[in-house]
Amino acid sequence: MSAKDLGISVLGADARVQIRSDSDIVVARQKGRAMATASSFAPAEATLIATAISELARNIVLYAKTGEVILKIVDNGNRHGIKIIAADEGPGIADLDRAMQLGYSTSGSLGLGLPGVKRLMDEFEIVSAPGKGTRVTVLKWRT
Amino acid sequence: MSAKDLGISVLGADARVQIRSDSDIVVARQKGRAMATASSFAPAEATLIATAISELARNIVLYAKTGEVILKIVDNGNRHGIKIIAADEGPGIADLDRAMQLGYSTSGSLGLGLPGVKRLMDEFEIVSAPGKGTRVTVLKWRT
Amino acid sequence: MEVPILKQGEYLIASIQSALTDADLLQLRDVLVEHVGRYRSRGVIVDVTALDVMDSFATRTLRDIAHMIRLRGAETVIVGIQPEVAFSMVQLGLTLEEVVTRLDFEEGIAYLNSKKGASTKLGSSLPRRTR
Amino acid sequence: MEVPILKQGEYLIASIQSALTDADLLQLRDVLVEHVGRYRSRGVIVDVTALDVMDSFATRTLRDIAHMIRLRGAETVIVGIQPEVAFSMVQLGLTLEEVVTRLDFEEGIAYLNSKKGASTKLGSSLPRRTR
Ligand SMILES: Nc1ncnc2c1ncn2[C@@H]1O[C@H](COP(=O)(O)OP(=O)(O)O)[C@@H](O)[C@H]1O
Ligand SMILES: Nc1ncnc2c1ncn2[C@@H]1O[C@H](COP(=O)(O)OP(=O)(O)O)[C@@H](O)[C@H]1O
Numbered sequence: 001m002s003a004k005d006l007g008i009s010v011l012g013a014d015a016r017v018q019i020r021s022d023s024d025i026v027v028a029r030q031k032g033r034a035m036a037t038a039s040s041f042a043p044a045e046a047t048l049i050a051t052a053i054s055e056l057a058r059n060i061v062l063y064a065k066t067g068e069v070i071l072k073i074v075d076n077g078n079r080h081g082i083k084i085i086a087a088d089e090g091p092g093i094a095d096l097d098r099a100m101q102l103g104y105s106t107s108g109s110l111g112l113g114l115p116g117v118k119r120l121m122d123e124f125e126i127v128s129a130p131g132k133g134t135r136v137t138v139l140k141w142r143t
Numbered sequence: 144m145s146a147k148d149l150g151i152s153v154l155g156a157d158a159r160v161q162i163r164s165d166s167d168i169v170v171a172r173q174k175g176r177a178m179a180t181a182s183s184f185a186p187a188e189a190t191l192i193a194t195a196i197s198e199l200a201r202n203i204v205l206y207a208k209t210g211e212v213i214l215k216i217v218d219n220g221n222r223h224g225i226k227i228i229a230a231d232e233g234p235g236i237a238d239l240d241r242a243m244q245l246g247y248s249t250s251g252s253l254g255l256g257l258p259g260v261k262r263l264m265d266e267f268e269i270v271s272a273p274g275k276g277t278r279v280t281v282l283k284w285r286t
Numbered sequence: 287m288e289v290p291i292l293k294q295g296e297y298l299i300a301s302i303q304s305a306l307t308d309a310d311l312l313q314l315r316d317v318l319v320e321h322v323g324r325y326r327s328r329g330v331i332v333d334v335t336a337l338d339v340m341d342s343f344a345t346r347t348l349r350d351i352a353h354m355i356r357l358r359g360a361e362t363v364i365v366g367i368q369p370e371v372a373f374s375m376v377q378l379g380l381t382l383e384e385v386v387t388r389l390d391f392e393e394g395i396a397y398l399n400s401k402k403g404a405s406t407k408l409g410s411s412l413p414r415r416t417r
Numbered sequence: 418m419e420v421p422i423l424k425q426g427e428y429l430i431a432s433i434q435s436a437l438t439d440a441d442l443l444q445l446r447d448v449l450v451e452h453v454g455r456y457r458s459r460g461v462i463v464d465v466t467a468l469d470v471m472d473s474f475a476t477r478t479l480r481d482i483a484h485m486i487r488l489r490g491a492e493t494v495i496v497g498i499q500p501e502v503a504f505s506m507v508q509l510g511l512t513l514e515e516v517v518t519r520l521d522f523e524e525g526i527a528y529l530n531s532k533k534g535a536s537t538k539l540g541s542s543l544p545r546r547t548r
Contacts, residue, residue: 022307022308022309023307023309025307025308026305026306026307026338029305029338029339030305030338033338043370044369044370044373044374046370047338047339047368047370047371047373047374048370048373048374048377050338050339051339051340051341051374051378054339054341054343055341055342055378058308058341058342058343102379109342109343109346110342110345110346110380112342112378112379112380113342115379116342116377116378116379116380117378119377119378119379120374120377120378
């Protein structure tokens with residue numbers, strides 16, 4: 001589903017952050033916070049957004065090594081939102097249901113990342129196939 | 144997947160430790176620490192390796208009575224690692240997902256062994272079938 | 287981004303000054319655990335006021351720090367978790383169970399002081415920077 | 418590998434000298450619990466500085482020792498957990514909750530002394546080996 005199908009238009013330029021190492025995680029989440037703050041998101045919302053970006057970008061570093069985070073300010077006619085796309089061409093996820101389970105982790109970490117990000121955001125979509133990479137798209141509306 | 148498939152070559156001789164009793168657990172973990180130290184692993188990493196060997200070897204004694212621990216120093220072209228194989232021909236594990244769960248134990252012990260070893264190591268593989276025994280293969284890269 | 291660690295009497299104070307990478311957090315863990323032994327510290331305060339997010343990695347590392355320091359015989363208090371940060375932690379499902387948290391630096395010091403006998407009070411000397 | 422246990426005043430001191438098998442650890446547990454009764458000890462220090470690993474079995478046994486000794490009316494302090502060992506314990510998910518830990522032998526003695534009235538100080542006599 002593209003932004004156009006939803007009647008959402010993109011405001012301003014996208015930000016793209018290449019993710020290659022743990023310092024790029026910080027760059028991506030700080031960029032997301034700055035964009036959210038510039039679009040008048042409340043501080044608590046901006047922190048939620050930065051935290052979600054941090055989780056998604058870390059999954060790229062951990063599981064796919066490299067990828068990118070794309071950030072867009074969007075508008076659906078009556079409100080603003082921020083859209084975050086975390087995309088990689090890594091190994092992909094074979095069992096998506098399981099990956100979304102609380103506490104499930106293939107790396108021995110907490111396994112709270114994906115279900116937690118879903119809880120933090122208003123919309124959540126994940127597309128992944130083994131060998132084809134992973135693309136997580138999330139959206140948070142400004143309240 | 145064999146070491147060859149991964150482009151990993153084995154350096155030097157393997158060490159094999161037969162596991163028959165609790166004193167063999169100590170022999171195996173001390174051998175592992177010595178090999179790690181000789182390959183310039185940091186003390187903290189050598190301790191992680193010895194601890195993982197201790198957990199895997201104890202599972203052999205507890206659940207399969209006898210088996211062996213094989214230790215190899217490996218190289219993937221740009222770094223060294225240590226590979227640990229704990230193999231037995233004991234009763235095997237019927238439900239592997241469950242055995243990997245934190246706190247699951249059929250012997251009333253802590254049930255932290257397998258998930259903990261997975262967290263300690265960089266790569267973890269377990270192959271097991273009821274009546275056919277269990278083989279756990281783990282790898283730790285030198286940082 | 288190195289985290290400055292100050293020695294103040296029997297305590298160590300790590301005051302995070304900015305966003306930290308995962309590697310920075312692991313380094314903070316290792317240095318604190320080593321310093322607790324070297325300086326025979328009784329308590330450690332980690333001030334996270336300036337930390338931008340507490341995601342799952344940061345939360346896990348802070349919990350590991352507290353547990354490792356406890357195994358070395360000292361207490362850890364995490365201070366300065368901001369309201370927005372607490373909110374996002376709760377939303378993510380992250381808790382810092384078994385880890386002592388206090389509002390701010392003063393409350394953290396008060397907690398550590400309350401854990402030891404009334405006899406040995408925090409000295410009035412200035413904190414010394416250890417790294 | 419038998420662990421020597423020294424009697425020092427009201428305390429017992431078990432100083433692990435090397436790697437221990439599971440059977441050695443269980444024997445240490447049984448002997449300590451028995452000695453606490455025989456010598457009417459008030460406190461026990463288990464020094465694990467020389468222990469090579471603290472895996473799930475060792476951690477559980479040390480926790481059991483502390484709990485059993487507590488039921489016999491005495492206190493246990495585990496001292497000497499090294500930074501690498503603390504790290505591997507935390508990575509494995511092992512904590513020694515409800516067990517008192519201190520940096521080293523001196524801190525362990527200080528803890529035990531602090532738990533009893535100021536009246537009964539550690540004697541100046543040399544420790545006696547009990548086994
Ligand atoms: N970008 C990705 N590429 C491949 N696998 C992933 C990716 N993101 C997540 N996963 C898989 O989904 C699992 C759950 O992820 P998550 O909930 O973030 O927990 P954690 O990262 O703590 O394991 C991971 O353990 C991993 O197997
Ligand atoms: N080598 C083995 N052979 C058969 N069963 C095993 C083996 N290793 C582990 N298991 C099974 O997996 C369970 C979980 O193992 P682990 O996580 O090490 O915990 P614990 O050993 O404390 O029970 C064990 O309780 C046992 O049922």
